[in-house]
Amino acid sequence: MRITLTDAGKRFNRDWIFRHLDHEFFPGHSYAITGSNGSGKSTLLQAIAGAIDLSEGRIGYEMTGDQVYRHLSLAAPYLEVIEEMTVTEFLTFHQGFKPFLPDLSVKDIIRQVGLESAADKQIRYYSSGMKQRVRLAQALFSDTSLLLLDEPTPTLAADGISLYRRLTQQYGGGRIVIVSSNDQQEYDFCEEIINIMEYK
Secondary structure (H helix, E strand, C coil), rough: EEEEEEEEEEECCCCEEEEEEEEEEEECCCEEEEEECCHHHHHHHHHHHHCCCCCCCEEEECCCCCHHHEEEECCCCCCCCCCCCCCHHHHHHCCCCCEECCCHHHHHHHCCCCCHCCCCCEEHHHHHHHHHHHHHHHCECCCCCEEEECCCCCCEEEEEEEHHHHHHHHHCCCCCCEEEECHHHCEEEEEEEEEEHHHH
């Protein structure tokens, strides 16, 4: 997959969130979208994901097939998880829609994100940090060519942040990785930085 933004812009009512943004995203490379709170980082990420439409310009996807969502995975604090399920049930359910990376079982994934002791507990009883580990698990381990990470660590403790950094670098290879964040420890491994403030 390759993604091309051409003169991309998004506005809500009369206010432009960003404008005249041109960029290309290539497999095997990592990118950060930075800017202050409320600057439009998440809006740009959601536009790349195809969740919202641009107001001007275009996004081009060079890929096999025409269903972008099949090629991407997203982790964000605002994404809901099915709290009545255990993490084992949830990841098994997710796998039915989007396969995981080869040679990884649901049990392996739960161990990788440090949730094995809570594998049979309903997600509703998880802390916010544990729920974020579930979101990261379904995104990082899905067999997709585009990995989108929107403010991935605010609810994680220090060991969770270290886990995020290790897993992203270990499993991000060969994919397009885009991190939306204003926290440098979430994106300092990225090769390119797009400052959304430059496109106002």
